[in-house]
Structures are given as structure tokens and as C-alpha cells.
Amino acid sequence: MGFFDKIKxxxxxxxxxxxxxxxxQEKKPKAAITAVKTAPAAWVNPLDPFPLQxxxxxxxxxxxxxxxxxxxxxCDVSLLDMDERILTIGDMADIVLWPIATDxxxxxxxxxKDGEITISLINGAVRNTxxxxxxxLLRQKSQIVVSYGACACSGGSPALANLVPGGKDEILDYxxxxxxxxxxxxxxxxxxxxPQTSVKTADGVITIPEMYDVxxxxxxxxxxxxxxxxxxxxxxxxxxxxxxxxxxxxNGVALPPKGTMIGASAKSLCEECPRKKxxxxxxxxxEPHEIDVDPELCLMDQGILxxxxxxxGGCGSRCTRAAQPCRGCYGPxxxxxxxxxxxxTAVASLFPVMDFDPICGEDRIMDIMASVKDPLGYFYAFSMxxxxxxxxxxxxKGGQ
Amino acid sequence: xxxxxxxxxxFCCNWCSYAGADGAGVARxxxxxxxxIIRTMCSARVDPEHVLRSLAKGADGVIVLGCHPADCxxxxxxxxxxxxxxxxxxxxxxxxxxxxxxxxxxxxxxxxEKFQIxxxxxxxxxxALGPTPLKEVE
Numbered sequence: 001m002g003f004f005d006k007i008k009x010x011x012x013x014x015x016x017x018x019x020x021x022x023x024x025q026e027k028k029p030k031a032a033i034t035a036v037k038t039a040p041a042a043w044v045n046p047l048d049p050f051p052l053q054x055x056x057x058x059x060x061x062x063x064x065x066x067x068x069x070x071x072x073x074x075c076d077v078s079l080l081d082m083d084e085r086i087l088t089i090g091d092m093a094d095i096v097l098w099p100i101a102t103d104x105x106x107x108x109x110x111x112x113k114d115g116e117i118t119i120s121l122i123n124g125a126v127r128n129t130x131x132x133x134x135x136x137l138l139r140q141k142s143q144i145v146v147s148y149g150a151c152a153c154s155g156g157s158p159a160l161a162n163l164v165p166g167g168k169d170e171i172l173d174y175x176x177x178x179x180x181x182x183x184x185x186x187x188x189x190x191x192x193x194x195p196q197t198s199v200k201t202a203d204g205v206i207t208i209p210e211m212y213d214v215x216x217x218x219x220x221x222x223x224x225x226x227x228x229x230x231x232x233x234x235x236x237x238x239x240x241x242x243x244x245x246x247x248x249x250x251n252g253v254a255l256p257p258k259g260t261m262i263g264a265s266a267k268s269l270c271e272e273c274p275r276k277k278x279x280x281x282x283x284x285x286x287e288p289h290e291i292d293v294d295p296e297l298c299l300m301d302q303g304i305l306x307x308x309x310x311x312x313g314g315c316g317s318r319c320t321r322a323a324q325p326c327r328g329c330y331g332p333x334x335x336x337x338x339x340x341x342x343x344x345t346a347v348a349s350l351f352p353v354m355d356f357d358p359i360c361g362e363d364r365i366m367d368i369m370a371s372v373k374d375p376l377g378y379f380y381a382f383s384m385x386x387x388x389x390x391x392x393x394x395x396x397k398g399g400q
Numbered sequence: 401x402x403x404x405x406x407x408x409x410x411f412c413c414n415w416c417s418y419a420g421a422d423g424a425g426v427a428r429x430x431x432x433x434x435x436x437i438i439r440t441m442c443s444a445r446v447d448p449e450h451v452l453r454s455l456a457k458g459a460d461g462v463i464v465l466g467c468h469p470a471d472c473x474x475x476x477x478x479x480x481x482x483x484x485x486x487x488x489x490x491x492x493x494x495x496x497x498x499x500x501x502x503x504x505x506x507x508x509x510x511x512x513e514k515f516q517i518x519x520x521x522x523x524x525x526x527x528a529l530g531p532t533p534l535k536e537v538e
Contacts, residue, residue, distance in 0.1 A: 165496055341449035344491070348483035357479050358470035362486070362504065369486040376494040388449070388456040393496040393533040 056091055057249035062118035064093035065109065065138055068100060069131040070158045070215065071124030075149035076100040078232030082239060089242070092249060106134065109141055117142040119245060125151040125158045125385065126216040130209035139222040146241065150231040150329045152218040155385025159215040160377060162384050162391035167213030217385040227261045231329035231382060234315050237263030264330050265313035273308055273317040277301065281352035285371050293323040300350060305378065310342040329382045338388045340379035347372060406460035406526040408435040410519070411446045415473040416508045417465035423512030431516045432523040435463070442466070444477035448488050451502060458534060461501045461526040465518070468506040478506070498529055
């Protein structure tokens, strides 16, 4: 009995015994099938994007792999956000690899035939040799590879490490030697202890993956079929992805074209944000906790740096509804290459033209703009791997 | 570094600086030939993406030329541009570029001579800085 069958059996018992669940179970499949049948390709009913469908697909169960590369694991957990819909995944697919939940191993995948896995969802950026190896292996063994989450799509937070000028060596040196919690320990050692990629011990050679200087997004390493943005992807976005596959497997509805960004809207977040824009100009940048945030007014108008203007919508503007600025996890809209650059434009236009503007020098403008702290880290928080200049450069003459 | 000839992208606004460059040419003013002009309708048309892309593709320096303050054909375009350039300079600094690789200057339609001086001094600055560090990295 598989992992999902076990969970499902618990739910089934509950459903058979009590009347409320029974009623629901009888009604849902009917509505579900008609909903999917009438749905054209890639169109999803927003109220029930992934209707429950009992039993395996007509063509038999598919094989599904989920892999966790350089990421925080939030994407893996987000897959469980589908509530009871997760149960139909067990009907639809056999999970061959999902390190966080099941017991598939790398060698199990390596022994498979090419293209044996139907769908691979890979989350996390490519940070070391292991990530790259697994990404390439899964690409070889899978028919469809989905780049899942902001890190896989555009580097995400791990890619901010690209801005460390010394790259890998500087990061390892700081983490294992310089930082306060390690310094005392290292000072007591005869020789500083820094992880090596291979170490000889009495029991044999122990190896760990080698870290790269630059963090790459998944599509910079392998060919990716679909992308799902978000940190992590929202429930709606995940449902849209699964619904697209379910519609294909159960009803033969065509899959979206290759390269589709599933779940992201073509327009920016501002289009779906309920806040009102009054085109106010600001002179001071604040954090949400520093002011009493107006629940109706645009956050930018209140002086909070919100990345909505440069970010693709599709997430339901959850952050801005909760008075938190958008951090840009859904990535840029389709027409923009460099997300941060379009934010620079938006932010620069926020500052009003002052009386002294015609007569002042550039230094004064630099002082005004200096109120934006850490523009590179803030505006590229999720998209460093996809930015035009992908890593820090060391300008020897510039004294950096 | 003596034989280093930098590649410089110059964004010139249609109404002032491009005419200024034209004036410099008509007056046969001598200046280095390291720059490639891209004409834009306004200095505010220069998207930060244009500057970043120029640098990413190996330009050694980028200069943005616009109308003098209070002189913009579109009333306030140059004020927007200077705020963007200020922000971009901070970003280039964070990337590790010398912020001097990006310059904003005001050149009006009648200032052919100022165009010559600006370009000459910018080329000299970039020559002193050396080739873009991106070339060594990639």
C-alpha cells in the first residue's frame, strides 16, 4: 500500500461513515467531469481548477518525480497546499522520487529507461554539482520537466550569493571561518576545518558535491518544458498546473504550448491588486511596520517599495492585501527581460520633481536616491540568475 | 593598456544632445571615435535595461546625454532620467563596477563644443579605468 493510498483509505472510511462527506463525494465527480470536458486547452475554472477525479487515468498511472535542488524546501511543502486534492495525485501518478516524502533514490532513477518518468517537478536553483547532475538525469528520464518555484525559474534567494565578489571561496571562508559562531571553534583547531569535496577516511573516500561560484536557474542547465513561478507557488497556481495535466490525462485536452509560464498572468500585479493608486509622490521610503498602513491606498503611494509594477500577477496579490509589499517572486512579465531595471524606472518616477531640481547638481539627486537602501538586493530578490548582469564583477581599477 | 580603445555607448536625446552632436560634426570638432550614438526621443526614454544590456554586452562605458534641466522638450523627462541614473549608479557600484562607467551630462542643441569636451573627457576616464571587468569574468 503506497503512501497516498494509506492517507486515502483514512479519508475514505470517514467519507463512507458520515453523511456530509457521502453527499459531497456523490456530487463532485459529476460536476468535475463536465467542467473539464467543456474546458478548452489551458483554460481553468478558477473556482475549481482541479476537480477531483476518481481512479487512474485511462492510459494508466503516470510516473511523477519531484526533486529538491538549491532551495529552502518550501516548494516541496507547497505541493501539499492542494488540500484534499493531493489524494487524486495518488490516483493519477506513482511517485518515483520525492526526497522529502518518499523513498526513491538516485540509482532508482538512473536505472530507468529514458523518458520513463512522465512528469518531473524540479524546485530550487542549481548551486552545486549534485543539483546539476540530478537535473540532467531527470531531464533524460522524463518526458516533461517543470521548473517549479522562483528559485528554479529565476535563481531566487540563493542566487543573491552571485553578488559575493569572491564567489565560492569567499562564501565558504565566511561561513566556516569568519562568522562569529564559527570563529571560536576554528581558533581552537590546529588547522581550520572547511568541508572538502572528498575526504579519505578509514572506511573509504567520502565525497560531497562541489559548490559553484554562480547560482544558475534550472533552464540555464537543462531544457525546461513549463515554468511555475512563486515563492512558493500559490495554491491556485499549483492547481492550475495539476489541472492542465489532469485534463490531458483524463480528458485528452491538449497540454499548454512548451515554455508556458503556468499561473503567471501576462499583466503586472498592479492590475489585480485591489489597492487604489492616486499617483502620489513620495519623499521618504518606509517599511510597513514604521507607518500605519492605509488599507485602501497603493503601497507605493504610502512610501513602501512594492515590486508590483514589475512583477507578473497571478498570485492573487496576497501580500499587498495583507499590507505587505510585493517582493517579486512571480518574476517579470513576459515582455521584460530584467525585472530590477523596470523597478528602477518605477521607483525613480516616485520621487517628485522638486523646486531645486533645475538648479541643483547630480550629488543632490544621488542623496535623494540614496534613501533606497540596497537596490540590487531588493529589486533582484528573486531574479538574480535571470538579470542581464548575472553576478558581481570585480573592477580592479575601481578599487572594489 | 596604451592600445586600449574603449567601446562607449552614447544615448543622445533627439531634441538637444543629438543636435549638439550634429553641431559638433558640422563644426568639424576633433574628438575620439570610441563612441556609438543611439538616438532616443528623450533621455527619459533610456530604460535602465538599455544601460545594463550595454554593459552586459561588453560596453566599457555608457554615457547618457540630455537637455539641460528646465529645458526638456517633454517638460520633465530629464528629471526622471537623472533619478534613474542615480539609482543605476548605486546598482553598478553594488555589482562591482566603477560608477564612473556610467555618466549623465546635459548638452543642448547649440553646444557642439560641450559635446566634444564631454565625450573626450569620458573616453579619457574610461581609458584610465581600463576594459570592462565583465570581459575578464566571462
